[in-house]
Structure formats: C-alpha cells, structure tokens
Amino acid sequence: MNALAATNRNFRHASRILGLDSKLEKSLLIPFREIKVECTIPKDDGTLVSYVGFRVQHDNSRGPMKGGIRYHPEVDPDEVNALAQLMTWKTAVADIPYGGAKGGIGCSPRDLSKSELERLTRVFTQKIHDLIGIHTDVPAPDMGTNSQTMAWILDEYSKFHGHSPAVVTGKPIDLGGSLGREAATGRGVVFATEALLAEHGQSIAGLKFVIQGFGNVGSWAAKLIHERGGKVVAVSDITGAIKNPNGIDISALLTHKENTGSLKDFHGGDAMDANELLVHDCDVLIPCALGGVLNKDNAADVRAKYIIEAANHPTDPEADEILSKKGIIILPDIYANAGGVTVSYFEWVQNIQGFMWDEEKVNTQLQRYMTRAFTNIKAMCQSHDCNLRMGAFTLGVNRVARATLLRGWEA
Secondary structure, three states, X not given: OOHHHHHHHHHHHHHHHHOOOHHHXXXXXXXXEXXXXXXXXXXXXXXXXXXXXXXXXXXXXXXXEEXXXXXXXXXXXXXXXXXXXXXXXXXXXXXXXXXXXXXXXXXXXXXOOHHHHHHHHHHHHHHHOOOOEOOOEEEEEOOOOOHHHHHHHHHHHHHHHOOOHHHOOOOOHHHOOOOOOOOHHHHHHHHHHHHHHHHOOOOOOOOEEXXXXXXXXXXXXXXXXXXXXXXXXXXXXXXXXXXXXXXXXXXXXXXXXXXXXXXXXXXXXXXXXXXHHHHOOOOEEEEOOOOOOEOOOOHHHOOOOEEEOOOOOOEOHHHHHHHHHOOOEEEOHHHHOOHHHHHHHHHHHHHHHOOOOOHHHHHHHHHHHHHHHHHHHHHHHHHHOOOHXXXXXXXXXXXXXXXXXXXXXXX
16 A cells, blocks of 8 residues: 555544544645646766656644655655645644655766766746745755755755744754754654554563664664664665674674665674565564565564664554554654654744754654654544554644634635
C-alpha cells in the first residue's frame, strides 16, 4: 500500500473513532492548494533542461503550512500529497502552531553540479515566492536538499520580499539557523523512546537496539543511545550492515564512516545481510531509512519488543496488524520523528523575534515538547481504547478539526 493510501486509511480510522461529521472529514482530506511549476535552467554545458517542481499545501487552520522540499527522481504528486497531509497531523500532535505542506523537484541531485542546483533552486523559488512566506508556508530541507539549498531559497525570496530569515528553516547557523537543529530529529527519537520506555518501567541503559539507516537521523539516535548506556547491536545503511552482540562502539563507527564513506570493513563488528537486520534479536528496533520496510513478508519474524518509527511510514498496514497481534509496541512516525519539525518551529520563533537561543535551551524545550506530546497521546489511547498509532492520529486530527470548526469552515 502506498503512503497516500495508508495515510488516508489511518485518517479515516481516526475520524471514525472521533465521530467526525462526514462533510468535515472530507474537507480535512482535501489539500488547501497544489502547485506544479516547470523549472527550466541552462546546464553548465549551455543546453537547456526542464524539471517539474511541486508544492502541496495541505492545511492552514492552525498556522502557516510547514514541510520539507525534496530533490529526488521519484518525486510525484501522490507522495508529496501524502507527506503534506502527514505533516498536518504531525505538527498538531507536537502541538506547534503549523499546518502541513510538502514539496519537491523531480531531479537527481547527484547528476547536477553545485551551480546547476543553485540555478534550479532559484528558478523554483521565483515560481513559488508569492505562495510561500513567513506566515503562509515555511519550507525546510528534506531528501536531497540541505542547509545550502535553504540559503539559496532565503536569498532568492528576500530579493522579492526584503530580508526574511523566517521563510525557511534548517538554514546554516550563519544565516539564522538554530543550534541543535541538525541533531533534532534523532534527539527527538531518543526523547520519544525514553518516554515510551518509562511508561513500561524501563530505560535505555542496558537494552539492545537495532538501527536501520545511519544517515542524519540514525547516526544521531545511535550516538545518543550509546551515550545513555544502550547497546546498539546492529546498524545498516545503503553501504552495508554490521552487527556486534556486545554492542557497537558508535563513536568509532562514526569516525570510520566519515573517513571511508561506508560501514564496510569496520573492525568493531561483523558484516551481516541487510535484509536480516529488521528481524535481528533486540529489544528496540528503530527504522530510520525508507518507508514500507516492515511488510507482510517480514513482520511475523520481527523479534523486537518495541518499534520506534523514525522513518516516515516504515510499517505497512498489513504489517501493523501482524506486529500488534504479536504484542509488539509501535511508536508511530507522526510522533516519533517530530523532533525535526519541533526544532524548526524553534528556529522560526527565534528568527521572528530576532533573538537566538543557546543549544541547551533548544534541547530542553525539545524534551519538554516530546514528553508532553507522549502524555497527550496516552490520554487519547485511554479515552478511545486504541493503540499508540490511533492515539497519535486521533490527537492530531482532533486538534485540526477543532481549529477548523472554530474558524467557521462552512462560511
């Protein structure tokens, strides 16, 4: 099942639990605005090439729309739509005053030079500058984009609207980016894990962790878990997979990956089949890579007690049912990976106030938001007698529905 179908299914289930009016339910699903633009640029060799850019703005009842921009060959309207809708529920779960959006350009960033990427980003910004803005829609980095991409968007947008650091988040620190933003999603995953484990009378120290994906989110989560005394027994990324039953030395692995660009030939662990990683023996499994990795084919063999969804949509609905029957507790993506957008919110607040925070304040506030959101999800689980995924969806959907009704949606 693709991400859009799965998101819609979860939304409809939550809406039934909440007893939403069918007209309101339909209106919450329909995006506020869908933008499609042609971005034509000269390549370095002088030839012209054209790329299609998208921006789906899903909902603005609780505040400006917020979401990443991805550069990837497979960016398509369906995927962007699903991710925009997920952002609406995610920002509501975290209780930050945003709605959801998502965007992207169908291109392969590896095949473009830095100057070509800059031209593409600037043309895309020129086409959408009047549809994004500090109080309208605030983009952020995503797959294939980074702080440099945000710097170009900020510069191009400011040519039309004056200096506007709050128009994007995930910027370089020198241009008003927030301290702690780079680690935010991984750190949020760890705070979410601590909240869940505390509920079951456990802590990270001494438990065995398996982490799929060792990019920004996975590496920060692994580092912070290692520092808290957790044993990371297996790790994988696109370059390979390694295991060590006594726990991998994460700082040594980070150094090795930085030097070689790969997990291969790391001396502190044995190579393993990446496909076996998800069913490896552990207490906590953290998928931090692609969607749909837990499916009906492998769900029955998962041996973890807890699954923390650091990736977007890593568990197919069929797998969800199999895992629930096995008694495995799943912490859903719309809560577990909300640390990134929460610190993006802090960055936006700092830019609007023109007053920057130190890193300790950023991390303390992030912990407060993640812990409070977990408490609110648990309250929904108890009042509606549902699992954590539906607890999170009912919490998010209910907040958006209430804001929509209060604003007078039928007027």
